[in-house]
Amino acid sequence: MAVLAGLAVIYFGVTGRSTEDGGVSGGVVLLALLAALLVWHLTKPAGNRPVD
Secondary structure (H helix, E strand, O other): OHHHHHHHHHHHHHHOOOOOOOOOOHHHHHHHHHHHHHHHHHHOOOOOOOOO
């Protein structure tokens, strides 16, 4: 899920730009990384107990 969140941010960040710019800016990459970390943090299992 975290990877999908990061890819979604990159996709929507790139599609709104003009074709002359090309590439992915550092800000979009940073937002993608933050989104992926947030999703990972929110979806990780709580505690050290194994999931039944």
